[in-house]
Amino acid sequence: MKFLHTSDWHIGKVLKGRSRLDEQRAVLREIVQVTRDHRVDAVLVAGDLYEASAPSADAQQLLVQALLTLRRTGAEVIAIAGNHDHAPTFDAYRPLMASAGITLAGSVRVAADGGVVKFTARSTREPVTVALLPFLSQRYAVRAAQLVSTTPREAATGYGRLVRNLLAALAAGFRDDAVNLVMAHLMVAGGKFGGGERSAQSFLEYWVPADAFPPEAHYVALGHLHRRQSLSAPCPVHYCGSPITLDFGEQDDPSMVLVVEAGVGAPARIVAEVPIGSGRRLRTVRGTVEELTRRADSLGDDYLRVLLCEPARAGLRQEVQRLLPNALEVRIDPEFAAPVHTAGSSAPADGVERSPAELFHAYCVTRNLVDERVEALFARLHDQVTTAHA
Structure with a gap:
């Protein structure tokens, strides 16, 4: 069977004040076309569908339309919440999306309550099992007592251990006669940033070791890091990266989605890294x-x-x-x-004997900002202020 692995759409992202909604719409059209062209059995969206936890109406409309269009290709559509998404809202819309044949998971659930999704691949009739691990915040994963009483390294170890246990519980239902997949939104040790993620969004203190993933998994579809990369682990573990360049720090990272082939009894293999070129x-x-x-x-x-x-x-x-x-x-x-003068460094000479205009000129020189118009404006403002208080 074949599936498409994508993540980190960040719908609603604004770059330096510029809306990118039209670009995002074009990118999602490309992803739909890839889904059709490769006749995949499933589309896995590994988190951060939105840029913000309270997305605009236009962003929400775009996402809903994209998910419905993907579903109309005949593929199973499964999406989980990332750290940018609002998990309770995802869960609130879960029944409505389910009525359209789309699986939406906002919070971590036990296998029997939606933590594991099962379906039959339309192309091969193979049974498929997908364990879902939406973004798990450190406030939930690491108890307050641990945060207070342990060092950051110990807290990270505790977080990784908890995620390992959750993955093991979700994978308990994996079968030898099925294609077993894991989809998660998290930071795995050894992963490299795309360059645009801010550290506050990446939770470096709360990483998961690569060996936390069950060896029975044919493939682990990850979201969170925007750079396409594979990690050494007991099973195939991959970040697909973002299909649109989100920040100037990511300008050299190719935008793509992955088409993956998996079968019972053998590790999955990536059959295509499909470039997505609609983003500027x-x-x-x-x-x-x-x-x-x-x-x-x-x-x-x-x-x-x-x-x-x-x-x-x-x-x-x-x-x-x-x-x-x-x-x-x-x-x-x-x-x-211009070099910034700090305590102990050389600085302009004492200004006690110099006029405000001379002091301002000296300051401009230190900042490599020598412009007669600026100095003339300063002189006029200084005259206005001193005259008003005379």
Whole structure:
């Protein structure tokens, strides 16, 4: 049988103030097409379907439409909550989604109460068992007493042990004559960040060892890390990565979904890493304004992070954004940034004998911001303030 492994859609994600809903809609259309083209028996969505726990109505509508469209391909559709999703809301909509043939799991459940999903593959008629482990917060997994009385390392060990026990309990129903799968949203030791995840979202203190997964599993479909990667474990363990580049830190990571083939009695194998190209490319460019002017036509429709290789001056950001409308972030390259004076370092000479205008000029020099217009504006503001208080 074949299934599609995807995760970390982050529907509703806004990048530097730009909505990406249209891109996300196009990405999901691509995923639906891959599902049709490969005639997969199931689509596994391993968490972080939304960007926020309280998604907008437009984001919710897009997700519901995508899940229903995937289901209309004839594939089983199974999705779990990630750390960005609101697990109780997923559980509230679980019965409604079930009526459409879609399995939605928000919180961890025992096998008999939906923690394990069983179906028959339409292509091979093989029985399939999927153990579901939505994101498990440390507040639930590690008791308050442990957090208070143990070190972070001990707390992590406790979390990993609890997850191992949960996985073992869910896998107790695995059968020798079935394809046995695990889908989870968590951080596995040895996994590498895509570059865009913030540490607060990744819960580095609460990781799970790779050997926590049951060796009876034919495949472990993971979500949470945005970079495509495989981990050494007693069974095949894979992160599929995000199908859209979410942050400039991930700009070099390919966006894809995985098509996996599994059969009774043998480990699963990935038959296709299908590129997803509907999301706009994120790119970091460096240069002076003059250099960027010459390159402007070659940058296309990419979202840009611009690092300027020249000193700061008034109006520089606006000048770059007029030149490059898709420049979402504009800043001075660190090599050209002025050094920050700290205690004990050399600093401008004592300013007791200098006027406010001279002091301001000296400050601008230390920041590589020498601009007559800025200094003239400072002089006018200073005159207004001192006149008002005369």
